[in-house]
Amino acid sequence: MRIVVTNCNTTRAMTDEIVRGARAAAGPGTTVTGLTPAWGPESAEGWLDSHLSAAAVLDTLRTYEGPYDAVVMAGFGEHGREGARELVDVPVVDITEAAAHLACLLGRRYGVVTTLDRSRGQIEDSLRTAGVDRNCAAVVGTGLHVLDVDASLRTEEAFVAAAERACAAGAEVLVLGCAGMTGLRRAVADRLGLPVVDGVAAAVKLAESLVGLGLTTSRAGGYAKPLPKRRSWGAPADDRP
Amino acid sequence: MRIVVTNCNTTRAMTDEIVRGARAAAGPGTTVTGLTPAWGPESAEGWLDSHLSAAAVLDTLRTYEGPYDAVVMAGFGEHGREGARELVDVPVVDITEAAAHLACLLGRRYGVVTTLDRSRGQIEDSLRTAGVDRNCAAVVGTGLHVLDVDASLRTEEAFVAAAERACAAGAEVLVLGCAGMTGLRRAVADRLGLPVVDGVAAAVKLAESLVGLGLTTSRAGGYAKPLPKRRSWGAPADDRP
Amino acid sequence: MRIVVTNCNTTRAMTDEIVRGARAAAGPGTTVTGLTPAWGPESAEGWLDSHLSAAAVLDTLRTYEGPYDAVVMAGFGEHGREGARELVDVPVVDITEAAAHLACLLGRRYGVVTTLDRSRGQIEDSLRTAGVDRNCAAVVGTGLHVLDVDASLRTEEAFVAAAERACAAGAEVLVLGCAGMTGLRRAVADRLGLPVVDGVAAAVKLAESLVGLGLTTSRAGGYAKPLPKRRSWGAPADDRP
Amino acid sequence: MRIVVTNCNTTRAMTDEIVRGARAAAGPGTTVTGLTPAWGPESAEGWLDSHLSAAAVLDTLRTYEGPYDAVVMAGFGEHGREGARELVDVPVVDITEAAAHLACLLGRRYGVVTTLDRSRGQIEDSLRTAGVDRNCAAVVGTGLHVLDVDASLRTEEAFVAAAERACAAGAEVLVLGCAGMTGLRRAVADRLGLPVVDGVAAAVKLAESLVGLGLTTSRAGGYAKPLPKRRSWGAPADDRP
Amino acid sequence: MRIVVTNCNTTRAMTDEIVRGARAAAGPGTTVTGLTPAWGPESAEGWLDSHLSAAAVLDTLRTYEGPYDAVVMAGFGEHGREGARELVDVPVVDITEAAAHLACLLGRRYGVVTTLDRSRGQIEDSLRTAGVDRNCAAVVGTGLHVLDVDASLRTEEAFVAAAERACAAGAEVLVLGCAGMTGLRRAVADRLGLPVVDGVAAAVKLAESLVGLGLTTSRAGGYAKPLPKRRSWGAPADDRP
Amino acid sequence: MRIVVTNCNTTRAMTDEIVRGARAAAGPGTTVTGLTPAWGPESAEGWLDSHLSAAAVLDTLRTYEGPYDAVVMAGFGEHGREGARELVDVPVVDITEAAAHLACLLGRRYGVVTTLDRSRGQIEDSLRTAGVDRNCAAVVGTGLHVLDVDASLRTEEAFVAAAERACAAGAEVLVLGCAGMTGLRRAVADRLGLPVVDGVAAAVKLAESLVGLGLTTSRAGGYAKPLPKRRSWGAPADDRP
Structure with a gap:
C-alpha cells in the first residue's frame, strides 16, 4: 500500500520529520512518500497561513502523478481536507x-x-x-x-x-x-x-484501515468530483510582486 | 496480534459469522478468537436484552484467560463498552x-x-x-x-x-x-x-491500529480499573426460576 | 399505591436506608417495598459495576411477583432504567x-x-x-x-x-x-x-404523580415490550468460577 | 396543601375549566384556588399576548393575599414563570x-x-x-x-x-x-x-411533590427576591386610551 | 429615517442618555425619538422587572402615534422583542x-x-x-x-x-x-x-441597515400580526392597590 | 467611506454584477470598488474551488494598495473570511x-x-x-x-x-x-x-455600520496579525503545468 503524506508548509525538514513518523507507524506492506508544497507558508500558524496552505497542498496533490492508495494530510488544524476528498479517488485522512x-x-x-x-x-x-x-x-x-x-x-x-x-x-x-x-x-x-x-501515526493507521477494507470517499453529495472548469493556481508570472 | 471478538448474544452461529467477518478484515499477523457468552439473550433487540447482554459479555471477558491484545465488542448499539474498558488492560473497540x-x-x-x-x-x-x-x-x-x-x-x-x-x-x-x-x-x-x-471490520482495523501504535485505554478518570469488592455474576443456582 | 424500590447493589443495609428515605417521602396511601438484588456488586462504583447492576436489578424485577403500581430505581447514575421500562407495565422512575x-x-x-x-x-x-x-x-x-x-x-x-x-x-x-x-x-x-x-424522595413523588394521573410508559417505539425469546440470567451453576 | 392556579388570560370560563382539571388531579389534602387576571388578553395567542399576560399574571399574584403553598401557572408556553419564582416564597410550576x-x-x-x-x-x-x-x-x-x-x-x-x-x-x-x-x-x-x-394535572402533581418534600425556589443567583424599587402596574387611569 | 428608541424603564434621565448614544451612532438622515414607558419599573433588574417592562414597553409602542421607520428596544436582556415584532409594521431591533x-x-x-x-x-x-x-x-x-x-x-x-x-x-x-x-x-x-x-449604537446601525434595504419583519409564522381581541393594559383604576 | 468588495472567482462579469448590487445598497457617502482575483476558479462550486478561491482572494487583498475602510467578501459559503480578518486592519464582512x-x-x-x-x-x-x-x-x-x-x-x-x-x-x-x-x-x-x-447588500450595510461606529477586528487571540515569515503565493512560473 502506498500512502502519500502531504506537509502543509514548504519546510522540507519538517516533511522529513513527518515522513519518519509516518514510516514508524506504517504496517509492513506500506510505503510512505512525503510531499512538500512548492509554494505556501514556511509554517502554518493562523488562518491566513492555513488558507494559503490549503491551496498549495491541493495544487501539490493535483500535480502529483502517483500512483498511490491513500493521502494523509499532515497539517494539524489546517484547511484543505474536504477539497482533497473531492480531488482524489483514494481515501483522504487529515491528522x-x-x-x-x-x-x-x-x-x-x-x-x-x-x-x-x-x-x-x-x-x-x-x-x-x-x-x-x-x-x-x-x-x-x-x-x-x-x-x-x-x-x-x-x-x-x-x-x-x-x-x-x-x-x-x-x-x-x-x-x-x-x-x-x-x-x-x-x-x-x-x-x-x-x-x-x-x-500523523493515527492518520497512517486510519488510511491503512480504509484501504484495507476497500473503502473510499463517497461521491454522493458533499464530495462529488470537482466540476470541469477553468482554474489557475497562482498569479501569472509577470504579476508576481 | 490476537484479537478477541465478543458476540453480544448466545447464538453460536452468529459468533461464527462475526468471526468470519473479522478474519476477512484482519491484517496478515492478526488472529481472531470469537467468544460466545454462556448466558444472556439469544439475540439483543431492545434495552432489556442490551442490559442483560452487557453483563453476560463482561462475565465472558472476565473469565476468559487469554492471552489477547485487543477486544472487539460485536453488539451494534449494545451496552457494556465502558465496563470492558475498565476491566481489561488492552484496547477495547465497539463495532x-x-x-x-x-x-x-x-x-x-x-x-x-x-x-x-x-x-x-x-x-x-x-x-x-x-x-x-x-x-x-x-x-x-x-x-x-x-x-x-x-x-x-x-x-x-x-x-x-x-x-x-x-x-x-x-x-x-x-x-x-x-x-x-x-x-x-x-x-x-x-x-x-x-x-x-x-x-465488525471497522472495529478490527481500529483495534489493530491502537495495538500497532502501542495505545491503550487511559486509566485516568472514567475508565480506572474496577475497585476490588464482592461481586456475583448471576443468581445462586438454587434461586434460578 | 404500592411502590417497589430497587437497590442497585447487594448491600441490604443500603436497601434499608433507601426504604427509610422513600417512606419518609411517600404520601399517606403509599406503601414502599425495597428489593435487594440476589446478585451483582456490593456497591456500584464505575461502569463495570453499573452494567452488572443493571442486569441484576432487571432479574430482580423480572422474578418479583408483586403486585405493585410503580418502580423506583435507586441507583444514581446506574444503568437499567430503559430495560425496566420495557419489562414492567407500570411507571418506572430512576432517582x-x-x-x-x-x-x-x-x-x-x-x-x-x-x-x-x-x-x-x-x-x-x-x-x-x-x-x-x-x-x-x-x-x-x-x-x-x-x-x-x-x-x-x-x-x-x-x-x-x-x-x-x-x-x-x-x-x-x-x-x-x-x-x-x-x-x-x-x-x-x-x-x-x-x-x-x-x-429517592424525588422519584417516589414522581412515581406517585404518574400513578395518580393514570400514566404509564408508552409502548410505541423505544420501550415496546421485550420480545419473547430464550434468555438466561447468569452462568450455568457448574460454570461458576 | 393550598395551590393557587393562575389563568394567563381574563376569560373566567377558562379559569373554571382549569380549576376543574387541577382539582381532578389534586391529592386528597389539596385545595385549589383559581385566579383570573383583572387585565390582560382574553386569550394568549402569540408573543404580544404572552408578554401582556406575564405582567398581568404577576400583578395578580402580587396582589393576592393568600395564604397558599404553591403556584401553578396555567399558560402553555406563556411568559412569566421566572418572574413568579422571584416574587413568591413558595414553589412555582408552569404547566x-x-x-x-x-x-x-x-x-x-x-x-x-x-x-x-x-x-x-x-x-x-x-x-x-x-x-x-x-x-x-x-x-x-x-x-x-x-x-x-x-x-x-x-x-x-x-x-x-x-x-x-x-x-x-x-x-x-x-x-x-x-x-x-x-x-x-x-x-x-x-x-x-x-x-x-x-x-395542568402535571403541574399540580409537581407542585404537591415539591411542597411535600419541603423544597422551594433557590434564592441564590437567578431567582433572588425582586429588589425594592418604584414599579407601577399599568398606565395611570387618565392615560388609558 | 425616523427611529424610535424605547427605554425599558420609567427613568427619564436614562432615556435621555440612551437617546444621546443613539444620536451619536445615527447616520446623517436619521432622527431619533426616545420613548419612556408611562408605567413599569424604574429600572429592570431581574425577571419580574423584565416581564413588567415588556408589557409597559409594548403599551408605549401601541399608543405611540408615530410616524416612524424602525424601533430600537433599549433594554439589555429584557423581554418584549418578539411582541414588538408582531405589533409594528417596521423593523424592530433589540440592543x-x-x-x-x-x-x-x-x-x-x-x-x-x-x-x-x-x-x-x-x-x-x-x-x-x-x-x-x-x-x-x-x-x-x-x-x-x-x-x-x-x-x-x-x-x-x-x-x-x-x-x-x-x-x-x-x-x-x-x-x-x-x-x-x-x-x-x-x-x-x-x-x-x-x-x-x-x-444602542449597534441597534441603531442595524435598524438603519434594514430600513435602507427595504426589509421588515416576516409575517409568516412566528411574528404574524396580533389577532384582534379584547386586551386591557393594566388594572381598572379602582382596583389599584 | 470606501468599501472593497472581493469577488471569489475570476469572472469579471460577476464582479460587475456584485458591484452593482453593492452600490445599490451603499449609503450616500460610500464608494464601492470591486476586485477580481487574478487567479483561482472561474466559479466556486465545491470545496476544492473554495480552498483555491480563499488563497486567491487573500492574495488579491494582500497586493491591493487601497486605501479602503472595509472589506466585503462576496463568496457565499466560501473560505477565506478569517484569513482576511488577520490580514487587513479594517473590518471584514463575509456575505x-x-x-x-x-x-x-x-x-x-x-x-x-x-x-x-x-x-x-x-x-x-x-x-x-x-x-x-x-x-x-x-x-x-x-x-x-x-x-x-x-x-x-x-x-x-x-x-x-x-x-x-x-x-x-x-x-x-x-x-x-x-x-x-x-x-x-x-x-x-x-x-x-x-x-x-x-x-452582498447585507454585508455592505454591516461594513458601513462597523466603520461608522469605529469598530474593527480584535487582535486578541484568533485574529492576531499574521506572523512575519516566508510565504509564496502560487508555484514558480516555470513549474506551472
Missing part, C-alpha cells in the same frame, strides 16, 4: 481528525496540546466540522512556534505544562496538536502516565 | 463507534441501517456517548429481526429500502447497524453506489 | 432523572454532588439520555466510596466542599448524587442555604 | 415545563400538540429555557384558537390529526399544549393508544 | 441581539459585561432565542445596579475587572450589557485594547 | 454571515437558497463557524450552476421552488445563497410574500 478519532477510543474526554494559542480556533473548527469534537475537553497552546518544536527539554516541558491544563479541564487522553512531534509522544506519555496520540 | 469513526472519514454525513426500529434509540445513545454522533444523519430500521438477517434477497431489499431513507435524510455513507452482516456489505454498496461500512 | 427533574423547577442551574469522581461520566450520560442535562452546571465528586457515605461530620464536610465547587460552576440547586443519603439532605441544605434534592 | 418533565419519564421522545401554529416558537423557547427540550420531537399546531378548544368531535379530530404528525416526527408520548384541555386527554389517549399528558 | 450580531463580526468569541449577576440568565436566554449565542464566551456581572452606572472611575474600574474575567473565558470582543453606557465604551476599549460594542 | 445576521432580525427561522446541492455543506459550516447557524432552518439547492444564475424566469422559478422547500422546513425569511443575485431578490420576495436577504 487532526485522525488523532481525535483514536483518542475517543481511549478515554472519555481528550485534550489537544498545540503550538500557538492563535491556532486553537482553527483546531476547534476542524474537529467540529469533522464531527469528532464532542468529547474534546480543551485545546491548549504551548506558546511555541511550529518551527521551534523540537526534541529539547524546553519543548517537552512546554507540552507537559499545557497537557496538565488540558487534564484539569477533563482530558483523560492527549493529542499532539502539530505534525512533526512524533519524537515527543513517548516522553510526554511517560511523564503524564496517559495515552498520547500523534496525528 | 458501533468503530463504524461511525470510519464513516466520518468517507463523507459529510453517515446513516445507520439497523434491524428493528426499537433499536434506534440505543444506537443513537451509543453514538452520542462515544462522541461520534455529530455527523449521523439518521438511524433507520429495516423491520428485520436480528436472527432473520441473512444473505437472502429479502434481506438485501430491506436494507436497500432503509438505506434510501437514510440518504433522503442526508447520508452520504452507510453503516450496517448489526453484527453478522458482512456478507451484505458488498451487495448494498454495489446497488447504492455508496461506501458501506461494516462495524 | 437520577427524578432529582434532576425537580431541581430544574427550583433554580436556573443545578449541580450534582456524588461519591467517587469516576462516577461522573455515568451520571452525565444518564442525565443526557434522560433529556434533563441541559441545566446541569456540574457533576462533582466527594472522593467518598458508596459504602462510606454515612451520617458523620466527615461525610457532611465532604459534601459541603464538593457543593461549593458546584456552586462556583453556576449551580443554584444541589442534587445528592447517590442513594441512601437522605439523612444528609437537611444538614447540607442548612449549611449552604440552598435547596437540596434527594433522588 | 409547560411540568408536562414535559412527566412526558420524559414515559417515553424516549415526546410531542406537543397546541392550538395555533404561531404559538410553536414560544413553546419551543419555553421548553428550552426550562431545560427540558432535549427529548421534544415536535411542537405541532392544530389550527384551533384557544377559545375554540372544547369537548367537540371537531376539536378531538384536530388534536388526533396533529398528534399523528408529532408521532411521525418521533413522539412516543403526547403533551396537550394548552390549558383547559383536561377533558380531551382521555379521548386522545384512547384513540392513539399513547400516554397523553395534561400540563 | 441585546444587535450588540451580539456586530460582535460576531469582530472576533471569534465575545463576552458580555453587565450590571448585576442576577441578570446573567436573562441575557443568556435572550442571546439564545435570538440565535446569536453560539460565540458568546461569557456573561459577567459587575455588581453595579442599573441606576448606579455612570461615567465615574468606579464604574469604569468595575467594567474593566469584569471584562478581564470575560477575556479569561475566551472573549476577544466585549459587549456592554446595559443601555445608557455609551460614555463608557471608549474608556473600556482604550484600557483593554479590544473592540467594545454598545448595544 | 454568508451578513445575510444570516440580518435574517435573524426578521423572523424566527431563516432558510438559504443556493445554487448546487454540493455547496450546502460549505454553507452550513460557514454559518456555524460564524456563530449564526442557530436559527437556520434549511440550506436548499436549486440545481443551478453559479454562472447560470441570471434574471431569467427559469432562474426565478428554480429559486421559488427551492424557497418553498425551505419554508416547509420552517423558514420565515429567505437568504439568497450566492453572490450576484441582487436582481432576483425583488421578484422572489414578491412571489413568496416574505423578506428576502441578499448577502
